[in-house]
Amino acid sequence: MREVRLLFSKTDRCKYISHLDINRCMSRALTRAHIPLWYTEGFNPHPYMSFSLPLPLGVESMCESLEIRITGEITNDEIKNKLNAVLPDGIKILDVYDDFRSCSEIAFSDYVFKYEFKNNEDAAQKIKQILDKDEIIALKKSKKGRRKILKEINIKPLIDKYSVSVREDNVVINARLAAGQRSNLSPELFSQTLLNLAGLEFEWKNIARLSLLDANYNKFR
Secondary structure, eight states: OOEEEEEEEEGGGGGSOOOOHHHHHHHHHHHTTTTBOOOOSSSOOOBBBBESSSSOOTEEEEEEEEEEOOOSSSSSSHHHHHHHTTSSEEEEEEEEESOOGGGOOOOEEEEEEEEEEEEHHHHHHHHHHHHHHHOOEEEEEEEEEEEEHHHHHEEEGEEEEEEEEEETTTEEEEEEEOOOSOOOHHHHHHHHHHHHHOOOOSSSEEEEEEEEOOSSBBBOH
């Protein structure tokens, strides 16, 4: 038995597949591709599968990863090719490799946010003014006992760096956000907070995760 990590992209309509459904999708693809998986022992055996960092619904990604355990003689290239032959459009295996790092080392995630507003120049200026503030207060859903509440948090310390520009009729925000087990800022909470504080309504938007990084800004693999 050996453990490998699958690096894959999730784009286009597949960004609307939930994390639970992407788990089912990958499980079925592994079965259809006849990948010799290692199964847990016990009353209800199931294949070992572990995702590095779940992706929010509606967000594209070029750096999703899944760990599996395999048995038998099969190369990493064979795993990649067999899976790509059965996966739906929008999900593509980019790489398969053995030597990988612990998910606990993930510290940041790079995102690109693209919006279209009625006045992009004005919107970009308002968004940058919000990001330049020393404090950015967001309303985060939380629980108090059995009740759901909205809790105020300052997300500014969770934003490592950012840039705002207008490109090809879009307002583009590149942002490095805290991610992983220690601290995490959802790209949707980041996006919605900026739009709410700036008083903006978009006509079109797209969010994509570009890469995962460790605390030293090295690419996580």
